[in-house]
Amino acid sequence: MHDPGEEGSAAPTTLVYRPVGRGPALARTAGVTLLALGVLLIVVGLSHGRDGLGAVLGGLVLALISLWAISVLRQRVVVDETTLVVRGRFTRVRVDLATVEAVHEDRVGLVWVSAAGQRPFTISFVTGGSEPPFVPEVRRRAIACGASLDTDAELIARPPRGTRRFFTL
Numbered sequence: 165m166h167d168p169g170e171e172g173s174a175a176p177t178t179l180v181y182r183p184v185g186r187g188p189a190l191a192r193t194a195g196v197t198l199l200a201l202g203v204l205l206i207v208v209g210l211s212h213g214r215d216g217l218g219a220v221l222g223g224l225v226l227a228l229i230s231l232w233a234i235s236v237l238r239q240r241v242v243v244d245e246t247t248l249v250v251r252g253r254f255t256r257v258r259v260d261l262a263t264v265e266a267v268h269e270d271r272v273g274l275v276w277v278s279a280a281g282q283r284p285f286t287i288s289f290v291t292g293g294s295e296p297p298f299v300p301e302v303r304r305r306a307i308a309c310g311a312s313l314d315t316d317a318e319l320i321a322r323p324p325r326g327t328r329r330f331f332t333l
Contacts, residue, residue: 181241181298183289188236195233202226239289243302246309248277250287257285264306266314269299276327277302278314284327 182188205223209216235253242249248259259279266278273291275298278284290298303313 178242178244179296179301181243181290183236183239187289191234191236195230195236198226198230198233202228202230241287241290241298243298243305245305248302250277250285257282260309261302261306262309262311264302264309264311264313267299267302267306275299286327 202223202225205219205226207223209219209221209223212219232253238251238253240251242251243261246261248261248264250257250259259277259282263280263282264277265280266284267275269275269291274286274288275290276284276286306313
């Protein structure tokens, strides 16, 4: 039986990186408030029949805007010992760490990942200030899985051409 406090034990760890800053804070406050106002407008508009069509449309617009704001709460990166899973607002990518060719943070703090057989992608909500630092941690785990990382990629200032930007907004 494994004792979590036992010294020298190397239990596999799963790291979860989530966006921080204004985005999630606004999603929890303004996003939820706009959603409530949108639903209220829809209910009021529906109760007024044909005369409330403008309120229903306004409520739908507010609800859609709020859902876009709230969707930032879905964003996260999960790194375990063998895989990297990035979930954006509406998309998801799974990468086996053994296939990782490059992981880098450019000069402006944009993190990008390149894996064999997949188009490179950026992750803007993960930065070098993440704890533990994202790029070195993914590199360490990828090497442990047998990946051969491109050391020249560390010298590149920007992500490679054709990089998907699914996880940037």
